[in-house]
Each structure stands twice: as C-alpha cells, then as structure tokens.
Amino acid sequence: MQEKVKYLIIGQGIVGTWLSYFLQEKGISYKVVNDEKISSASSVASGVMNPVTGRRIVQTWMIESVLPFAVDSYQAFQKNESVEIIKEAPIVLIHPSEQMYESFEYRLTHDNVYLSKNNSEQWNTMFNTPYNSGQINSCYWIDLVAFLKLGRLKMKAHYINAHFDYKDMTLLEKGIQWKNIIADHIIFCDGINSMQNPYFKTLPFAPNKGEALILKIEGLPAKNIYKNNVAIVPWEKDLFWVGSTFEWSYSDSLPSIAFKEKMISSLEQFLKLPYTIVDHLVGIRPANTERRPFVGLHPKYPQVGICNGMGTKGCSLAPYFTDQLIAHIEQGTPIEKEADINRFAALLS
Ligand SMILES: Cc1cc2nc3c(=O)[nH]c(=O)nc-3n(C[C@H](O)[C@H](O)[C@H](O)COP(=O)(O)OP(=O)(O)OC[C@H]3O[C@@H](n4cnc5c(N)ncnc54)[C@H](O)[C@@H]3O)c2cc1C
Structure with missing residues (x-):
C-alpha cells in the first residue's frame, strides 16, 4: 500500500533529527529513513557549542543568530523529558x-x-x-548520545531503519517515490554519504577525519569543558571525551595508534589527575572547502533537497538551518546566501 507524506528525510544524525523534530512540531507529515549500521559523525562528536574559534579567538560565523536559536531549540526539545540534553558549560x-x-x-x-x-x-x-x-x-555541551536516542523516540511512528539506495527512488513530476512512499520532497541529511549522491556529488565536500578517546578521570568536575592542545569534554555517565584531530587526508576511517599515543602524551603534560581509557571513537565530519553549510533544493529538481556540510559545527548550525530550509520550502523565505546551495547552481546543473 502506498503512503503519501510531504517530506522523506534520509539520515538521522544531528541534522536529520532537527529537520524531523521541526516538521513534527509544525504538524507536517514526514518519514525518516536511517541506516543504523552506518556510523555517523553525530554519534562520536563531543557536542560542544563554542562561540569563538581559532588561535586569534574570534567569534564564529553567524554566532549571534545561530547560538541563541540553538539554545532555545535544545531547551524546547528537552522540555517535559526526564533527560537533560543541553548544559551550559x-x-x-x-x-x-x-x-x-x-x-x-x-x-x-x-x-x-x-x-x-x-x-x-x-x-x-x-x-x-x-x-x-x-x-x-x-559555551554549551549537548549530550548527543541522549539527543539522538530521544530524537528517535520522538519520531518513532515516522522512523524507518533501512538503507536508502538511489536505485529504489523514482523522480515524479511533482515529488519522488521511494519504495511504497510518495513524498513531495526528499531531503538528504546523510552526512558524508551525500558525496555519492547523484544529485549533489559535485558540491565541494572535503570530509575530515576526527578521533577521540573516552576516559574515566578521577576527581574532575563535569560542569566545565577543559581546553589545552586537546579538549576534555563531559560525556555520558561519569566519563569524559578527549580529542580531537582534523585530518583532511586519511587512508581509512579506523581508530589509529598514532592518535592514541598523541593524546596520552598531551595528557601527560597537561592533566595531573589519574585516568583510564575506556573507548576510542572515530568519525568523519561532513566538511567542505568553504566551511559553510549546503542547504536548499536542487536548482533543476526542486523535489530533491539537501541539508549538509555542517563541518565542525553541527550542534549549533543544524537547528538554525533545518528551520530555515522548512521555512524556505513552506513559505518561500530565503536561505542565508552563504549557506544556500544555489551558490553552486552552475555546478549542480
Ligand atoms: C571527532 C569529532 C568531534 C566533533 N565535535 C563536534 C562538536 O563538539 N561540536 C559540533 O557542533 N560538531 C562536532 N563535530 C561535527 C559534527 O559531528 C557534525 O557536524 C555533525 O554530526 C553532522 O551531522 P549530520 O547529521 O550532517 O551527519 P551524520 O551525523 O553523519 O548523520 C548522517 C546519518 O545518515 C545516515 N545515512 C547515511 N547514508 C544513509 C543511507 N544510504 N541510508 C540511510 N541512512 C543513511 C547515517 O546512518 C547517519 O545516521 C565533530 C565531529 C567529529 C568527527
């Protein structure tokens, strides 16, 4: 039996979760397809929203608009729930x-x-x-483990754990069909997998590998984030996330001994407290050469859209730009110029 919805979302990382949540809040019909066997950047990220960046400690792009919107959104998301998703740290x-x-x-x-x-x-x-x-x-810390889990629970009735394959999708005159689902729009929120997307693979993606260690640190208060050459960030339960690296050139997406040794050596110089290593994580950031998101509808196939390219700032950028994408499609309001994929219209068509 066929099912009709307005939106079909591919991926339930930070971006897909926000897009689904806002659609649900607005009473707009949607389905989310997420392959739980594919590793996501969102599940290994430290979850920090930091308003400044770099050696010169300058403000990050659009932080005055993006940060208050993100804080309000995470607070609304956790309202009436028994878990705390956002903490000022x-x-x-x-x-x-x-x-x-x-x-x-x-x-x-x-x-x-x-x-x-x-x-x-x-x-x-x-x-x-x-x-x-x-x-x-x-600065804020987002408990991404809890956020993704709660997001999945909130969208339970609309969630499909499956692999999306382009060969199962047909473009209709006004919409798309994937298996038994007909949607007005398909929105790709599939992180680095969009690099293989026939509609968007010409976008200038520049994936970036990052690793982290999960530590138990005796006696370190979990109310702050600590930063030296490495960052120490509260993690779930009583653990800490320690990292990271930004590798533009890498041969695999596996945890490396070199990273582990580098972290141990940095911690030796910096941290006085005893610790034990309990895990080693790795993820690929959906970054790009411009360090600006990819948001919008395909210039030639307006039933196909993307919300991606959040790079190192998915936690703060995703709420703002998923909301902007919905407003653009539903009310025709413009997308921030620097994020709008229309800047690549020539490349895409
Ligand atoms: C080590 C590390 C540390 C980081 N720290 C921070 C931080 O502190 N703060 C911050 O803001 N950002 C941080 N980031 C960046 C952040 O992780 C990303 O910006 C963000 O997670 C991107 O989210 P996304 O939803 O676009 O992609 P992803 O999280 O990769 O999600 C994509 C989803 O799509 C699904 N999918 C893919 N292909 C398919 C398919 N064919 N069919 C079905 N499902 C599919 C995957 O299963 C996945 O769930 C960090 C990243 C790394 C690697």
Missing part, C-alpha cells in the same frame, strides 16, 4: 603556550564578548598551568 582554557596566553589577553580588551579572566589557582591541583588560564563563556 564554560570552557576553561589552560593556555598551552606564552603565545596563546598573549592572544587571549589581547582579545580580552579587543572586541571581547565571551572571554573572561579566571583564577588559575583553582585548577592547579588538576592541571599544569604554566601559562595561566582563562574562560570562554556562553
């Missing part, structure tokens, strides 16, 4: 060098919104702090 910056200390001190008095001084002495029993420490405020 200031980043304690344990400066790794004189240069980074100076960069922080400079930013404190130049265009500063998010940085503040802190008392290094309070961290001396836990970390080596030869170059002092500072703090980044308005």
Whole structure:
C-alpha cells in the first residue's frame, strides 16, 4: 500500500533529527529513513557549542543568530523529558603556550564578548598551568548520545531503519517515490554519504577525519569543558571525551595508534589527575572547502533537497538551518546566501 507524506528525510544524525523534530512540531507529515549500521559523525562528536574559534579567538560565523536559536531549540526539545540534553558549560582554557596566553589577553580588551579572566589557582591541583588560564563563556555541551536516542523516540511512528539506495527512488513530476512512499520532497541529511549522491556529488565536500578517546578521570568536575592542545569534554555517565584531530587526508576511517599515543602524551603534560581509557571513537565530519553549510533544493529538481556540510559545527548550525530550509520550502523565505546551495547552481546543473 502506498503512503503519501510531504517530506522523506534520509539520515538521522544531528541534522536529520532537527529537520524531523521541526516538521513534527509544525504538524507536517514526514518519514525518516536511517541506516543504523552506518556510523555517523553525530554519534562520536563531543557536542560542544563554542562561540569563538581559532588561535586569534574570534567569534564564529553567524554566532549571534545561530547560538541563541540553538539554545532555545535544545531547551524546547528537552522540555517535559526526564533527560537533560543541553548544559551550559564554560570552557576553561589552560593556555598551552606564552603565545596563546598573549592572544587571549589581547582579545580580552579587543572586541571581547565571551572571554573572561579566571583564577588559575583553582585548577592547579588538576592541571599544569604554566601559562595561566582563562574562560570562554556562553559555551554549551549537548549530550548527543541522549539527543539522538530521544530524537528517535520522538519520531518513532515516522522512523524507518533501512538503507536508502538511489536505485529504489523514482523522480515524479511533482515529488519522488521511494519504495511504497510518495513524498513531495526528499531531503538528504546523510552526512558524508551525500558525496555519492547523484544529485549533489559535485558540491565541494572535503570530509575530515576526527578521533577521540573516552576516559574515566578521577576527581574532575563535569560542569566545565577543559581546553589545552586537546579538549576534555563531559560525556555520558561519569566519563569524559578527549580529542580531537582534523585530518583532511586519511587512508581509512579506523581508530589509529598514532592518535592514541598523541593524546596520552598531551595528557601527560597537561592533566595531573589519574585516568583510564575506556573507548576510542572515530568519525568523519561532513566538511567542505568553504566551511559553510549546503542547504536548499536542487536548482533543476526542486523535489530533491539537501541539508549538509555542517563541518565542525553541527550542534549549533543544524537547528538554525533545518528551520530555515522548512521555512524556505513552506513559505518561500530565503536561505542565508552563504549557506544556500544555489551558490553552486552552475555546478549542480
Ligand atoms: C571527532 C569529532 C568531534 C566533533 N565535535 C563536534 C562538536 O563538539 N561540536 C559540533 O557542533 N560538531 C562536532 N563535530 C561535527 C559534527 O559531528 C557534525 O557536524 C555533525 O554530526 C553532522 O551531522 P549530520 O547529521 O550532517 O551527519 P551524520 O551525523 O553523519 O548523520 C548522517 C546519518 O545518515 C545516515 N545515512 C547515511 N547514508 C544513509 C543511507 N544510504 N541510508 C540511510 N541512512 C543513511 C547515517 O546512518 C547517519 O545516521 C565533530 C565531529 C567529529 C568527527
């Protein structure tokens, strides 16, 4: 028997979860197809929303719009639920060098919104702090393990655990058909798998490998995120996520001994507390050369859309741009120019 919906979503990472959630909230019909055997970047990400970036500690792209929207969205998502998805968690910056200390001190008095001084002495029993420490405020930690699990529960009646194969899809004059489902729009939220997508494979994807260790650290408070050359982020239960790397060139997507050794060596210099390693994760970020998302409908096949390319910032960008995509399709409002895939119209058609 055929089933008709407005949207068919491929993928239930951070992006697919937000798209489904907003459609559900608006009472718009949808189905989500997600292959649980495919590993997703969202399931290994640390879940940090940090308003600043880089060695110069500048504000990240569109943070003044994206961050408040994301915070409100995660809070609404967890409302009336028994799990806490979003927590405010200031980043304690344990400066790794004189240069980074100076960069922080400079930013404190130049265009500063998010940085503040802190008392290094309070961290001396836990970390080596030869170059002092500072703090980044308005940072949040998203419990992505709980978020993805709760998302799946919220969309239970619309969720299909299956592999989507292009050969099972037919373009209709106004819509698409996949197996027994007819939809007005199909939206690809399938992370790096969009690189094989016949409609979108010409987009300038630049996948990026990242690894992390999961540690049990005795006596470290889980109310902060800690950053030196590596980041230590609260994880589920009483564990911590430690990472990461940004590899643009890699030969496999497996955990590497080199990464593990590098983390152990960094922790030796930085962390004073005893720890044990309980897991080693790896994921591929759906990044791109422009570091801007890919959002919108195909210029030639408007029944086919994409929401992807979130790179290192899926937690903060996904709520904002999935909401924008729905408004674009339903009300014809524009998508942020720098994120709109129309900038690649020539490439796509
Ligand atoms: C080590 C690491 C650390 C990170 N840390 C952070 C962080 O702290 N903060 C932050 O904001 N971002 C972080 N990121 C980036 C973040 O993970 C990504 O931006 C985000 O997860 C991308 O989400 P997505 O939904 O686009 O893709 P994905 O999470 O990859 O989801 C894609 C989904 O599509 C499904 N799928 C794919 N192909 C098919 C198919 N053919 N049929 C059916 N289903 C399919 C997969 O099963 C998967 O569930 C990190 C990434 C890594 C690797």
